[in-house]
Amino acid sequence: MLRAGKIDRGTPAAGDEQPPPAAGQQATTTPRRRAASSADEAYEELRQAIHRGDLMPNERLIEVELASRLQVSRGVVRTALVRLGQDGLVVLTPNRGAHVRLVSEEEAVEILQVRAVLEALTARQAASNATAREVTEIRAVLDRMAQRLDSDDLLGYSEGNANLHAAIIAAARHDTAAKLIAGLRGQLVRFQYRTILVPGRAAQSLDEHAAIVEAIAARDPDAAEVAMRRHLGHVESTLADTATAIRHRADPSDGTHPA
């Protein structure tokens, strides 16, 4: 469902939203810090509800219903939906309302491909631009990931994974890429924790991340880019494999079986 009431914008939720403080430059709206308008609150609340899975893919979003849940007027919900539509999280059909967008397996692969080249760019930039302080931080995150993997804490590992990517993006100082990556990540909720559960994938993943960090620390942009591309390329093929595997397991209830 969707818990009603105002949201607390102070804490960006326990989960891993997009790189929180990010590089800089906030959303196009609210450039100065300013009491978040109810419009912004509604937008953020819906965004997180989708991200959190409270609003399921293909679920129909009825304006009056959301309005009463969020305790705002319908117009506010409406503009929030327009914004969400614009960044691809919901689909707006004229006169027929809004659905949470369901991204197909194929789209997920496309999104990962794009993310791969964008994050490769940030890895490259990070190798050039990261401060010594940031390199230390990145190394620390990697170490924590290794510890969690040792103690079989896959969820913690996955979280560290997100943190590492976020740290690299922050160090890259590339707002344009950062913003696009954040937008893409927002569309991939459904496939978040799938790949890391593949047997043996986690160990391999750690090696790949280590290579990326090495390259950045060595100030080698080319190597950093290659390492990042290799890493996300593996994620992509792992995802594609598990997808077909799931299909072959004769499970027709996968997604909405669009195929």
Add this chain to the structure above:
Amino acid sequence: MLRAGKIDRGTPAAGDEQPPPAAGQQATTTPRRRAASSADEAYEELRQAIHRGDLMPNERLIEVELASRLQVSRGVVRTALVRLGQDGLVVLTPNRGAHVRLVSEEEAVEILQVRAVLEALTARQAASNATAREVTEIRAVLDRMAQRLDSDDLLGYSEGNANLHAAIIAAARHDTAAKLIAGLRGQLVRFQYRTILVPGRAAQSLDEHAAIVEAIAARDPDAAEVAMRRHLGHVESTLADTATAIRHRADPSDGTHPA
């Protein structure tokens, strides 16, 4: 300024908007063809007005004014502005309205960098996925570019340039990348025709494009990607050079002049 009245959606304007028929899948709204609602019309009209330069960067956008010009209600203008804000064309400041976003020289470089890696991806995909028919078409576009360069038709060459990139993107069949590239292109109006005017740049540009086309025709994804990156890398450095050159020419009023 901004010519009032309804827009003619039949002809996508003489200029080179984003890859017109593109791969497929239209904007998030209006998935079925359906009489464009006044909301969509207003959105498109404003979008093109910004793209065309009728609305200058940093120009303040007053809702009632736009409403009367477009002959729609203020609410319609408002949601159009929200959408434009969401895709980065205008900046919305709470209680203070909307401005056309001015992209700085630095942001332009960032945007080009991102475009470079994304279009490199599409070049790669095109090398894998293009039909024979599409390869022929791409070659034809390149030939036309050569002819126009021969006859010193730089504007026509520039148009062919856009067509070639569009054709490659279409052949790539990668909706996610296509959509992002279109969004990025929309933010770069101000720097559109600058680089091609640098002496000797056009000839070099043609060679670079030829290399890309060769690689796609040869079904060599790696080569296609490298060639595209080289090409847009050169565009980027050319842009950066002319930018500093202009600055050194002691022209402090650089900025809003379309140059």
Add this chain to the structure above:
DNA sequence: GTCTCCTAGATTATCAACAATCTTGTGGAC
């Protein structure tokens, strides 16, 4: 003369009512 406070105008933000459209269910014809 310069600064601060305050008022008037302009503009945006929000809301509630109305109109247009779609969806669903019922009844009748064949």
Add this chain to the structure above:
DNA sequence: GTCCACAAGATTGTTGATAATCTAGGAGAC
């Protein structure tokens, strides 16, 4: 029994009015 037409309900689209906020200019104090 199945299909089509139609009506009722539900939902979205649009508009205009009202409230909140900001901006600019002037009066007054020092």
